[in-house]
Amino acid sequence: MPLSIPRSASTARQLGRCYASISNASSIRSFATHVPNTPLSHDASGSGSSSHKVVVVGGGAAGMAVSHQLLRTSSFKQGDIAVIDPSEWHHYQPGWTLVGAGLKTKEELRRPLKSLLDPQLKHYQSEVSAFKPDDNLLTTSDGRTISYEHLVVVPGISINYGAVKGLQEALQDSDSLVSSIYGYDTCDKVFNTISKLKKGKAIFTQPAGLIKCAGAPQKAMWLALDHWKSQGLYNPSNPEKSAISIDFATGMPVMFGVPKYNAVLEAMRKERGVGGLFEHNLVAIEDGGRTAVFSKGGEQVRKEFDLMHVTPPMGARPFVKESPLADAAGLVDVDQHTTRHKKYANVWSIGDASSLPTSKTAAAITAEAPVLVRNLTLAMSGKEPDASYDGYTSCPLLTEYGKVLLAEFKYGGQPKETFGNLFGIDQGTPRTAFYHLKKDFFPWVYYQSYVKGTWAGPKGWASPAPPVSSPPSAPSSSRGFSTSARAAVRQSIPGNRRGFATSVSQSRNTPSRRQRDPLDYSPNAVRHPLSSGETFIVRPPPTAGSSASTTLIPQPLLSRPPTTTEDAGPLPPALAPSYRQGSATISNRKDLTPDQIEKMQRMREADPITWTAAKLAKKFRCSPTFVSIVAPLPKAIREGKKAKAEEAKLGWGLNKRIARAERAERRSLW
Known part of the structure; x- marks a missing residue:
């Protein structure tokens, strides 16, 4: 589950090399494989009572990430963690946009839920009927009572098709050109309707309020526009004389909630001749699926259409909304930084069902899940949570076939761009490299790593967190996988930052480090422990005396430089x-x-x-x-050479980038 502004093809090659190396490394990094003839811990039905250390309600993107990351802490054994979800299939929902564009089939983006759950997890294939947080209990629809020490509520949100009068009938009508990418049964209808339309008015809607991936409604529109453009049915430079006209009807006053990306998308809308119907909420579809009724400022506005892509209103699930865990909006009321419930200290939530004031995307969960897991395990050991979520989320906006605007931001609508920080590029510019991330890399990494709890979004592959109850070890910036014995060896060597990983079980995303500098053993070196857990070694200059010398040999080249012109000569x-x-x-x-x-x-x-x-x-x-x-x-030539050198850095491999970054870090300490 995102380069001094290089050309798109160059960007694609660079990202390809980067992610190819990651892909090769990940082939030996699978988290869990099901042992043949080992039955999955699973309850299809039944009544009675059971108890678990942690109960995770929901087996979607958030539920899979949290439950498997908890397992990777090594603090839990078989059956300590239970997952409650009635679904038979697990879907990669961000890929439904690709289905609507004709780039993927919906069948290739789903897996049986049971095949994704680790055997150590207890699975209840049932729905939650009620929460009783005062008693640390919940009940399921099949009459079972389950007690817990800690509860993680991540069931997602529901799509309310019935909130728009006539929408369900229009979606079910195969002859209707009304479709939506927000459902498994309807996402493949989107491209069929786009292909069928040869002339007329097309409307793409987005409601005000809570929805999954706020950029998805635009993705469907931009891809449809690009398809009609390729067919000669739409001319962005002269939309009035085109066979098809396009309107974007949104309940918001702007195209996108983040100012930086909103400016880009608004300019794109005007440049491509798309009509903007702002603060228009779809409330009904009438006349046999030919007229849209919008609510604007308390009045109703009717618009005839030949094709409509609908984003239905969404909201909290009833069993969450009606529980003591919910806030006024029906979402799980948690602290926006710790993900802990504001009233019940043993209840946690992230993802779509939570009250976290950020965009509801799978990318957000990659940053939310580690915070929840860290704070929950600390709470289980009687410690206060110390991890904080900054609101990071991401929305890869398909602006045409072959280009994506990779929006990444945090709380307050502040951009937090991964590739902007790494390569200094502006992610507000749609790029081909980002398109390949969205179309090819993200669907692959989702099932290969994300659902197994081994993907940390912009940070790459995540290492397993040590059990909180274990003896504290010296902090380290290493992301490697290590046994306690290996960790002990690393700690015993002063100044050693990382160990070497050679076996399959010890492999990691970052390259293995070089051998330690022999000068680390210098008896005259002074070691300064840093707050990061690393050690900064200061070696004496060549002119300094040592325990092995009795005289100081003068070094003219290292003497004080002349301070006057006369001295300089x-x-x-x-x-x-x-x-x-x-x-x-x-x-x-x-x-x-x-x-x-x-x-x-x-x-x-x-x-x-x-x-x-x-x-x-x-x-x-x-x-x-x-x-x-x-x-x-001349200065201009020097600056040109410097810019060319910076561009050459974009082709560096992962090893070289890390080595140069470490060298710059050491230099800054001087």
């Missing part, structure tokens, strides 16, 4: 290295005259491309270093 001699000219070796070490230096400077300034340092050195029989001192490149 003239320029150093223009030493000319020996070079070959024909078959003879010529050596000239005569100093250059001021006139020669001035001539060199004029030539360099007049044509710095032709007269490089090497060519001038050969012509004046001096060293290229001397040329660089007396006749440096």
Whole structure:
């Protein structure tokens, strides 16, 4: 489950190399495989009572991530964690946009829920009928009572098709050009209706209030527009004379809730000739699916249409809304940073069902789940939660076939862009590389890693958290997988930051570190422990004495530099290295005259491309270093070279990027 603004093809190649390396690494990093002939812990029905340390209500994206991440802490054994979900199938819902665009089939984006659950999890294939948080109990629809120590409520939200009069009938009518990507039964109808329309008015709707992925309604519209454009049915530069007209009817006053991306999308809407019906909420479909009724400012507005893509209103599930856990909106009332319930200290929630004031996306769960898991395990050991969620979420907005605007932001609508931080690019610009992330990488990583609790979104593959009850270890920035014995060895070596992982069980996303610098063992080195758990080693300069020496040998080159011009003296001699000219070796070490230096400077300034340092050195029989001192490149050329060097960095591999980042970190400490 997101580059000084390089070309799209270049970006795709760079991201391809990055994610190819990740893909290869992940092939040996599978979290759990079902042992043949080992039955899954599963209850299809039945009554009675049972008890668990943690009960997770919901087997969707949030439920799968949380339950498996809890298992990876090694704090739980068989049956300690229960998952309650009545579904037979688990769907990759973000992929339904791709189905609506004709890029995927809905069948390839689902898996049997039982096949995804780890055997250590207890599965109740039932619905929750009521919560009794004062008694640490819940009841299921099949009459079972389940007690818990901690409760995680992540059942998602429900789609209220009935909130729009006539919508259900229009969706079920195969001849109707009304469709929606928000349901498994209707998502494949979207592309069929788009392909059928040859002329007329198309309307794409988005309600005000709570919905899954606030950018999805636009994705369907932009892809439909691009399809009609390719068929010659729509001309963005002259929409009035096109066979098809397009309107976007949204209950919001803007195109998108984040100012940065809203500005881009609003400009795109105007550029492509799409009509904006703002603060228009769809309330009914009449005339046999030919007229849309909108509510605007307390009045009803009717619009005829030939095609309509509908985003139905959504809301909390009844068993959550009617429970003591709900807030005024019917969502689980949790603290926006700790994900802990504001009243019940042993109740937690993330994802769509929670009151977290952020966009409801699968990407948000990648940042929410680790916070919940960390804080829950701390609470189980009697400690206060210390992890905090900053509101991170992401929405890969398909703006056309082959390009995606990768919106990433946190609380307050503040952009938090992964690739912007890594490569300095603007993610507000739609790019081909992001399209391949959305279309190819994200669906793959979802079932390969996300549902297994091993995917941490922008941070890549996650390492298992140690059990909180275990003895505390020195903090480390390493994301590697390590046994307690290996961790003990790492801690016993001063200054050692990471261990080496060679076995399959010990593999990790980051490359293995280089061998320790032998100078780490220097008896004169001073080690400073940092708050991050790492050790900063300061080595003495070459002029410093040591336990092995009794005299201090002066080092003129390391002495204090002159402070005045008189002390500095003239320029150093223009030493000319020996070079070959024909078959003879010529050596000239005569100093250059001021006139020669001035001539060199004029030539360099007049044509710095032709007269490089090497060519001038050969012509004046001096060293290229001397040329660089007396006749440096013009500022514009230097900046151009610097920009080119920055662009070359985009092709660096993962090992080199990490090594350079560590070197910069060490340099900043000096």
